[in-house]
Amino acid sequence: MPWSRRGHGRIVNGNATTISEYPWNLSIQFLVRHECGASIISTTWAMSAGHCFYDDVTKMLLRAGSTTRESGGVVFNISRVVYHENFNSTSLDNDIVVVQPSEPFPLGPNIQPVALPADGYEAPAGLPVTATGWGLDQNFQRPEELLKVDLYVDQTSVCSKIFADILPVTDSMMCAGNIHKGVCFGDSGSPLVSGNMQVGIVSWGDEDCEYPLAMYTDVGYMRRWIRNITGV
Template sequence: LKMSTESTPAQAGLCLFCLSTVCGRPQINSRIVGGQVAPEGSWPWQASLHVSGGHRCGGSLINNRWVLSAAHCFQGSVTVYLGRQSQQGSNPNEEALRVTQIINHPDYDSNTINNDISLLQLAETVSFTTYIQPVCLAAPESTFHTGTDSWVTGWVPLPFPQNLMEVEVPIRGNRECNCNYGVGRITDNMVCAGLRSGGKDSCQGDSGGPLVIKQNSRWIQAGIVSFGTGCAQPDTPGVYARVSQYKTWINSHITSNQPGFLLFTSSGIDEDLSFTCAGLPTVPAPTPSESLP
């Protein structure tokens, strides 16, 4: 996987095809081994976005006409490859599609990398197969506590084998992540993930690619690979656009067959609430709830 290491970069009326019931269900079991080649078909929403003839960024299929990616990825025309396993060998299960429209978030800031999210409209309708399926998206109010297991996928850059890779990384809370990057750097529109000790990171994956979390039998996209510092360094987790912040914006552009949004809820108390460092505001004490009559 390769993450950007610089700070730049239901059908209407009748639910014949409800994405909230079919999304995030690979037909091939996902074998999760951090940093290993992903079994073909285990991440069927993964997209390879090509610019000027070469792989540029990752993305995720969210319905039969739209792909989700990062705003910092795009300059020039884009071709989307779905069902792709290798960037070098044959890909008998893939489909190549033209992109008719790229919609970056209007508040994307290339300096702070805030709101690093983009929608790509495909020229043709995608036919779902074993190897091409949509992912679910995290609904508003989803919570991702520190330590929550997540996975990121993408293609390792040359000279490594160009097969789709997968790596498991734990969520790091936004308070901790702000302490890592400088207080104020990490906004509520971001989510972080990585080992405190380093060694695993989305720098082993592609910008624009999905960070997903499993809930029961469903895979939910929590983040979009956005930026980081170095590669798998201690105390510098990867930073992702927080998908749950963008349902209203996404659905304002996808008006039919809208993506499946599912609520992800972490259990217990988030240890990030007690994380502190110089300059980081304390968490306000919760207001006692009024007694019921």
């Protein structure tokens, strides 16, 4: 069973960071509890994983501009959610959603959109990338502050083989990881960035959260769809 279906998440063996370093980070909150991550892509749109939105969105909020996951910053209701038309909640193919807040994000030092790649961009194997998010750490503790973990992109064909018994790896996915480091339950929807450019969205992986690789929605592959829906 992939960990994307098992609830709240963690960054494994990462380091503390601040929202000013990653000002596009959002916490998706269900009944005020952190549920998933997301990223700001413009003043009026955010982006996350499709499987994060299985609950009643009227009970979900977006928290922006805070290093602390369940306090501070600015909180928004969600006014619109658009799933990819080919999103499959079983296979997690096309695992992407774009979301509109109830009012525009007030841009400032701690609230900024992330850059997006060109249409069809393919992150090369070996590219250093960073995942950021909130949730349980390797000791299953609940740190309140934003965490980051440094990873590397790997060849999708490698992940296709090692995850063959979990889920099929499709064209909408990319893989990244590092030894004894990674993402896990509830980091779903969080951004995977190269510098200030988002290349992936945390999607799914092995139940062992220290497994060296995990799967991400490929933002370059989804770039045209994102523009068609949001104009971004």
